[in-house]
Amino acid sequence: MSTYDQVEIEDMTFDPDTQIFSYPCPCGDKFQIFIDDMFDGEDVAVCPSCSLMIQVIFEKEDLVCYYDEAGAQPPEPIAVAA
Amino acid sequence: MLLQDGSLYMTGDNSQGQCGWPKEVTHTIGWRLLPGKFVDVGCCWESTVVITAKGEVQSCGKGLKGELGLGPLVQRSELSTVMQLNTTNGSVHCCLHNVCVQDGAELYGWGANTKCQLLAPKSRYLNTPTLIHKGTSITQVSLGKNFLCFVDQEELTIQGTASDFLPAIVQEFEAHKPCVQFHAMWSSLHMLAPGHLASFGQGNHGQLFKDAVPSAITSWATGSEHGVLCVSRQDVLCWGWGEHGNCGRLTHDVAATAQLPDENDYSNQVSPLNLVYTCGSDPTAAVYKCYGGCATTWICIQHN
Numbered sequence: 001m002s003t004y005d006q007v008e009i010e011d012m013t014f015d016p017d018t019q020i021f022s023y024p025c026p027c028g029d030k031f032q033i034f035i036d037d038m039f040d041g042e043d044v045a046v047c048p049s050c051s052l053m054i055q056v057i058f059e060k061e062d063l064v065c066y067y068d069e070a071g072a073q074p075p076e077p078i079a080v081a082a
Numbered sequence: 083m084l085l086q087d088g089s090l091y092m093t094g095d096n097s098q099g100q101c102g103w104p105k106e107v108t109h110t111i112g113w114r115l116l117p118g119k120f121v122d123v124g125c126c127w128e129s130t131v132v133i134t135a136k137g138e139v140q141s142c143g144k145g146l147k148g149e150l151g152l153g154p155l156v157q158r159s160e161l162s163t164v165m166q167l168n169t170t171n172g173s174v175h176c177c178l179h180n181v182c183v184q185d186g187a188e189l190y191g192w193g194a195n196t197k198c199q200l201l202a203p204k205s206r207y208l209n210t211p212t213l214i215h216k217g218t219s220i221t222q223v224s225l226g227k228n229f230l231c232f233v234d235q236e237e238l239t240i241q242g243t244a245s246d247f248l249p250a251i252v253q254e255f256e257a258h259k260p261c262v263q264f265h266a267m268w269s270s271l272h273m274l275a276p277g278h279l280a281s282f283g284q285g286n287h288g289q290l291f292k293d294a295v296p297s298a299i300t301s302w303a304t305g306s307e308h309g310v311l312c313v314s315r316q317d318v319l320c321w322g323w324g325e326h327g328n329c330g331r332l333t334h335d336v337a338a339t340a341q342l343p344d345e346n347d348y349s350n351q352v353s354p355l356n357l358v359y360t361c362g363s364d365p366t367a368a369v370y371k372c373y374g375g376c377a378t379t380w381i382c383i384q385h386n
Contacts, residue, residue: 024127026306028376
């Protein structure tokens with residue numbers, strides 16, 4: 001899967017209310033990705049108005065301060081019965 | 083849209099106050115005149131920067147990374163003074179950060195600075211106008227999403243991510259100066275000289291120009307990720323990322339598609355140089371200038 005660009009997490013904007021990171025898309029809309037999805041390993045942010053995507057460059061520990069800012073906790077692992 | 087008499091018209095999204103209207107006006111479809119007279123205007127992501135006829139640099143809208151240049155203030159729906167120039171000879175240049183030229187000699191910048199696009203060392207942002215260069219004859223300024231390019235006394239400076247391409251750009255610039263014009267897309271820089279158009283940077287959506295350069299280019303511009311050329315004041319051609327129809331269609335046979343002739347049929351997502359408009363059969367019309375926006379192409383036509 002090819003992405004339009006790679007963007008470092010420090011260049012994205014974090015909304016503590018929605019817990020979504022966003023970054024300007026050249027179509028005029030915004031790439032978006034939910035912090036819990038990033039915590040679970042997702043690193044591709046998508047634009048709701050076009051086909052472009054960006055890869056977000058981050059380490060899992062980078063997310064801690066954003067969870068603190070939002071007053072939230074990372075998702076708990078879900079136990080799966082055998 | 084700034085007219086030659088200094089009248090400034092705004093249209094579009096005002097949800098963050100970026101058009102300078104009260105916040106109750108979330109958007110407008112038609113053009114609305116802003117009170118006052120202006121000498122320049124630039125559009126950042128969710129904010130606007132103007133220079134008034136009295137030399138005041140003003141901004142409005144929203145900018146979480148210092149884009150308003152108003153210190154810690156991140157949102158303002160009325161134009162507010164960022165700085166006072168000592169002359170009305172100024173210009174503003176905006177992308178995801180902002181630059182203002184005072185009297186062709188001083189360059190002030192504010193906004194995101196994580197890639198040293200404004201100043202070294204890197205910082206998250208500069209939220210007030212900061213002197214980033216003092217020279218004598220700044221003739222060109224172009225901004226990508228995280229770089230800055232300017233020419234002062236025929237010396238080229240590039241800051242931020244595009245500096246990775248500096249040796250190649252300088253080589254081309256030295257070979258063609260002083261007849262060189264720069265324009266930037268968000269992630270690439272383009273250099274036009276007589277009979278020559280060179281591109282540097284990201285090209286994964288056709289942004290880098292690879293076609294034969296048309297003769298008699300009378301106007302050119304770049305949008306977020308596409309370019310626009312006007313030839314002989316008659317034909318307008320585009321190249322680059324064209325997903326939204328901003329580079330025209332590749333299927334010119336109307337009967338072959340279900341769409342209307344002017345509708346985007348998504349046939350041209352990565353566009354070669356493609357004719358999007360011609361004055362053609364109208365002898366009274368000529369293309370005055372062309373502009374590029376976010377996946378949009380703007381053509382200004384003069385009727386004699």
